[in-house]
Amino acid sequence: MDVTRVCRTGAVFAMTMALLAAAPALAQDTAPTKAVPAPAASPPDDGAWAMPAKNYASTRYSELDEINAGTVRDLQVAFTFSTGVDRGQEAAPLVVGNTMYIVTPYPNRLFALDLTQPGAPVTWTFEPKPAASAQGVACCDFINRGVAFADGRVFMNTLDGQTIAVEAGTGREVWRTKLGDINKGETITMAPLVVKGKVLVGNSGGEFGVRGWLTALDAGTGKIAWKAYNTGPDSDVLIGPDYKPFYDKEKGKDLGVTTWPPNAWEIGGGTVWGWIAYDPELDLIYHGTANPGPWNPEQRPGDNKWTGGIFARNPDTGQARWFYQVVPHDLYDHDAINELILLDMPVNGTMRKTVVRPERNGYIYVLDRATGEVLSADPYAYINSSTGVDLKTGILAMVEAKAPKMGKVVRDICPTAPGSKDWNPSSFSPRTGLLYIPHMNLCMDWQSAEANYIAGTPYVGAEVRMFAGPGGHRGELSAWDPVKRAKAWSVKEDFPLWSGTLSTAGDLVFYGTMEGWFKALDARTGEELWRFKTGSGIIGQPIAYRGPDGREYVAVLSGVGGWAGAVVVGNLDPRDATAAKGFVNAVADLKDKTTKGGTLYVFALPSKR
């Protein structure tokens, strides 16, 4: 690495391109031993970061390697930017061309920062002005998980249920479509995904008795192309002749009606507030469906289709191809909305096109993404509420003693309602073949109560208190080898991890902690190489991009919040163990460790010129 600084950038770039060209070829020629991202869904890195998941395969992996194990020690702040909003910053910044786009929690301000100027001044600000009352129906802090960029437009969702297209150059509003009704408890917090000229948006509000849906808007006009509900009759769910699930349990007519008590599906949840992936080769989108409502399972006997599962759909028509219900008759608010990573990898000796999902219930699922067959489901965290998945039937075996009961406190259930891992996405490095999963180590006590549906108010019916799981640490970062189906290494964290991870070709893994540390680990060993204390706790998604000057930058939003950080942003009272649906009890000391914030931090190596 003794090349001159002037040459280095160019050299790195060339190396990267060469590697990129070689990687797929290598994978095909030699005997496959490692997982690789679905090729069609992970084009070569152009240095930009145009969607929160980086690419359709959702690898959150950057091929930039200027910052690496050797240089990361010198990493320092390049610039910062205060968003002016001090609620939980879960969004990933986007970088396209010379502009960075960041979206804040409610009031959902959208900033464009000019990266060519020193200090990245604001180019424009877009104020969507969502209804303030929407804050009252956002279950877990009024966050926003990011925007999407396509064809010169930035697509954003607002907390009060609107999707808005903004011209990327000027910040001018192109169209806005109202999709959700806050009086029914509907909000939108997810990051949209643009696929084939359609903006995919789903609602939030599983704790308010909404009926979940995913809709596709025409990117040009904002008109609704199709809308697929996740409960109700097949015609609403867009289940037609194309629907060919792998397992018998997903087959039958109008299961979205018959697996519920009468009319319960109308307020049954199954929202889509998480991540969507897309495989251009199979031309299928993949999305999860969230928990059924209410949390109290005794009020909704049956499998509660189509909640708590994974759908594969045709992006043009929305027609379902397959479905796999991860948690039939969900007992613990285990939304199945986590990230879906599209990997091609050897399973039992043959190369399979898979979708990998570290699930909330503590298992990492590997499914055939063409058929919906479960290829493996291995625990990556401590679980005592279920015993495993039968691959023949796809059924998850639950532990009866840990099932919630009305009027009874069921103690020490692991994992908790937010699961072993919540929304915060993992990343996958094709260089190491490892998946970097930020997760938690919490257990809970649960008492079910009768939930009353009153439109616009919560529909939960459970009291929960959480606490640290075995070992006493509350967070963990695990590097998982999906081929060997084993943990390569893991790092324990005091607080639950609520930030995403980023992996780079410099063999680094970046993530943030709720105390505010932004850390870089060696992707192969887990050794901590660098850390920086930001102003507030980090629950955002770090990204890496190539700046206009050709250098590599790493950016992350710092600002604690979300469900995990509610104790700080809501100034909640930890004397009540059930505050924030029990999460406050697990992080009662967080108030002493961090305060609210909302600042963008961008890091780079010193330019030394």
Next chain:
Amino acid sequence: MTARLAAPSPSPAGRGRDPCAALGEAKLRLPPAQALLARKAWEGEGKVFPRNLALTLPLCGPLPLPPGAGEGAAPWRRAALALCPLALSACQGIQSALDPAGHQSGRIAGLWWLFLAVLAAIYALVLVLLLIAAFRSRRRRSLPPGPAFRPEEPTERRLTRGLTAWAVGTAAIVLTLTGFSYAVDRDILALGHRAELTIEVTAKQWWWQVKYDDPVPNRSFETANEIRLPVGVPVRVVLKSQDVIHSFWVPNLHGKTDLIPGRVNETVIVADREGRYRGQCAEFCGFQHANMALDVVAMPREQFDAWRESQLAPASAPSDDRSREGQRVFLTSACVMCHTVRGTTAASRVGPDLTHVAARPSLAAGTLPYSKGNLAGWIADPQRIKPGSQMPVVDLSADQLQSVLAYLDGLK
């Protein structure tokens, strides 16, 4: 008043007359303001309103007619009946353990009569012995004073033998009765294996939530304060409580079983003949414990199936402007905070599910028979009819009340 109830099956022959007519009615008068509202609502329907909104309470059941009466029963029994009609008034009716209509209650009643007979005989024997002893002791006192009493050997032996026999006899009787009791218990519990239908009854202060389970979840449904059973089919009743301890008791069908918060109890009931029965909370549970009753209707299988289908349907949509307005009022007022009407946005579970309220025999957990007038009175001032009940006085104008009435009365 039972005769006014919309009973799906006529009461069995031989119980045709309505004794309540003879005994009179208990009348409640509403305070002037509420009565005015109810009256306006009533008259808006084009009906003549009674002078005072009189609400008839089911204070009594059918006239007691003991088994065998009027069918050539022995003269002494007739005489006994003539002497103590009040004591036996519980022997028959819609809420009587001595008028069994089911397997369980039949066995329990049999046991009861056995105990009664045996214990009455013993009681009589003891009384007789007591009298003899008293008589003998008086005779002895009349003897002249003599030397101190010294029991002789033979007397002592006789006494010991007698007492031993007495103790053994007592033990034998107690053990035999225990054996019978145990056998009956076993027999009752054995029914559980044959249960074809499961009903979940949840007691709440002061009403009963009733859920009909089905393996297909969307064929389960909920109702309140009424249980309908197919005749001859053992039904498993799963018992839960949401607040305090209650007890589930339909005397004509089965023995009491408690409903305990945080616990699930079970009992099995089977109705051997058609009819309407009355259940009652049998464990003091607060202010309105007495008015926590439920209607039980045993009906032929086909009728039951038809009823079940009708219950599965969501609420019928309002058909005229008046009831449409009523639905609007219902969904925008306090009603929606507590009640469910399936097919609308009302889905709260604090109070009874009202999806088919107009098809039920009674209101407010057996407090009032269902009629539009009683419904008006109940909505206008529930605290007068059932003080302390969780149904609040809701501020509705006369016009609103009338609309809500029209709407609810259409929920068949």
Next chain:
Amino acid sequence: MSSPCRRSVSLAVLAVLALAACDREEREPRGAPVGESGPQAIAQGSLYAGEPSPPDPRRQEYEGNAYHLAQGKQLYVWFNCNGCHSNGGGDIGPPLMDDTWIYGDSLENIFATIVQGRPNGMPSFRNKIPETQIWEIAAYVRSMSGQTPTAASPGRNDSLNAKPAEQRAPKAEPKQSNPGGPQVEGRQ
């Protein structure tokens, strides 16, 4: 009269006197007459033109009555208040057991907050909850931070005992804002 007899008579008299304390707790299940209007003395600050308005007499009626507080506790759950405020520790909505009151800590203020809703997410329950029940809920909310007489506050929890019952809640003297007039009435 012999002395044992005198003793028993005086004991009986004492017992009767003791029974005088067994007066039944006052319950008014019906509540306010239909058509009654809400509180008059709502203020959002502590600054008044002229003399401060007198506090609402219903403070005593609702805050000092165990039945009303217990009803309030039940309604708090039934109407999903706990969905946003948990058992007082807060969630989507702010905590209710601490000393911070955004829209005022007085009974009238809490009543108004429930009826009117608040701009940042508190729904309006106007026409949805009868006034008596709103008073009961408001009084219960005050019991969470120990503002009601200990003897009247609920003494136990029905749920998983997330925190000690209101009876044992330490009194959190409201800070920041103190609308509703001088702190004299309705407090112990």
